[in-house]
Amino acid sequence: MQLPKASLEHWMREFYFDCKMDLGSSGVATYTFGDLRKLLPIDLEKMDAISFDDSMTRGCDGLRQAIANRWGNGNLHNVMTANGSNEMLYHIMSTLLEPGDEVILLDPIYHALSTVAETKGCNIKYWKMEPEAGFIPAMDDFKSLLTENTKLVAVNFPHNPTGVTITREQQKELIKLVSEVDAYLVWDAAFEEMTLGEQLPNPFLEYDKAISVGTLSKGYGLPGLRIGWCFASEEVIEHCVQLRDYTTLYISPLVEYVGQIAIENIDLLMAPKMKEAKDNLQQLTHWVEKNKDRVKWTNPQGSVSCFIKFKGVEDTEQFCRDLVNETGVMLVPGECFGYKGYCRLGFGASKASFDEGFGLLTDFLKKRYWA
Structure with a gap:
């Protein structure tokens, strides 16, 4: 590909x-890193004891538990970590999509959410965010695109690059519509807590075929740490694990330690x-x-x-x-x-x-x- x-x-x-x-x-x-040492309870003795050995494919338990506690329901088994959200999105899209699959994408959209589907030859339908409407998405437009053949819907709210978002009621409607056709909902939550209004909850907690993807890059000032993750079903995570065996294998244990401390003290x-x-x-x-x-x-x-x-x-x-x-x-x-x-x-x-x-x-x- x-x-x-x-x-x-x-x-x-x-x-x-x-x-x-x-x-x-x-x-x-x-x-x-000096900033982090001042703000967070980083234990340098524990860092000295870290062995640069292999780590767990899905991510170490401590990091996954911190993610599950902050943005999920505490169940670490529905969490997988990756070297940034881009890698996570690549694994998800690459393993779920086949040529000819019907996919609905926002337009404009962050490239990691669209290029795999486009390159694989999926049947792409674009949910246009019209400039004349201030790039505010219309739910009626989405309804006109959705069919029984829709395999996957990918969105990112709050939205990159426009900064617009949808309401909680619109999110509920979106989840309901996608679930009625049994499609996957890939929800890019890179900006989940970066909102001026109501924070939209993790859709995986409401729909088992939703896949919520997060990152420490955007709102937390740690893009170079390269920690991303997803909340997903066991089936989806296992697909991603198999692809991980051919890409990065795991995250550095040093990165996992710093990431866990950061998430436990994210505020x-x-x-x-x-x-x-x-x-x-x-x-x-x-x-x-x-x-x-x-x-x-x-x-x-x-x-x-x-x-x-x-x-x-x-x-x-x-x-x-x-x-x-x-x-x-x-x-x-x-x-x-x-x-x-x-x-x-x-x-x-x-x-x-x-x-x-x-x-x-x-x-x-x-x-x-x-x-």
């Missing part, structure tokens, strides 16, 4: 590591980062209102990113290239999600970095497009 180039990851490889200010990412500012990590992100969002919202004749967006209700459109900017890829090359500020062009004309703007950076980067972005727009 030859997967296509992941445009988003290609863009990040080209610019993320060299830019001065990152205003394009969809996660909060990252922690250092200590999330609270300061989300407060900073909300302060940045307040500043961004004020700026959009001040420039409402020049800027179009839907105010995000979750995650730490939005899809934004600037007056006078048509070729957003070239715009983003010019911006980062001339100012050092990185945004992500909508072309990475198949939506030319929009940019993903993230507001999860540190306050100092956001203020500086946002000032440079504003000056660039005034000089080049709004003169």
Whole structure:
């Protein structure tokens, strides 16, 4: 199976590591290990005793139990861990889907949720999040796509890249509709706790063919730890285990130890980062209102990113290239999600970095497009 180039990851490889200010990412500012040692009860003697041996394929019991306690019902047997949520999604999609399967995907959508189905030759139906409706998904549109032949539905709410989400009542309706046709529901919960309103619960606790995927990357400032997981049935997890035997085999026991401590104390990590992100969002919202004749967006209700459109900017890829090359500020062009004309703007950076980067972005727009 030859997967296509992941445009988003290609863009990040080209610019993320060299830019001065990152205003394009969809996660909060990252922690250092020194930060973790100050915030968390990390036992250095226990770390010294860790042996770099093989670990369990599904993940060590301690890490899985911490995940099950925080986001599930305490049953670690319905949890599998992976080297990031991308690996987890790859295992799920690769083992569940066959050519010709009917699959419903959000559009736009994060590439890890779509490319395996597209490459395998599945019959894809796109649940369009229309720009004219502020990218807010319509349940009636979803109902028109769903059939008795639907094998799998994949969504991510709160949504990347737009920041929109659905209500709890809409989530219940979505689960009910999918269950009535006995399809899998892949629920990307990367931004589960990163919400400005009601937090949507884990759908696996309500439907046994739901598969909820989580990560420490987005809201917790630990993308480099590379810990992802899923809640799923024993059957689905066993399929993933068989594929794991041909990929990464397991997670490092050192990573598992740090990840377990982080999850057991996750509020200590999330609270300061989300407060900073909300302060940045307040500043961004004020700026959009001040420039409402020049800027179009839907105010995000979750995650730490939005899809934004600037007056006078048509070729957003070239715009983003010019911006980062001339100012050092990185945004992500909508072309990475198949939506030319929009940019993903993230507001999860540190306050100092956001203020500086946002000032440079504003000056660039005034000089080049709004003169």
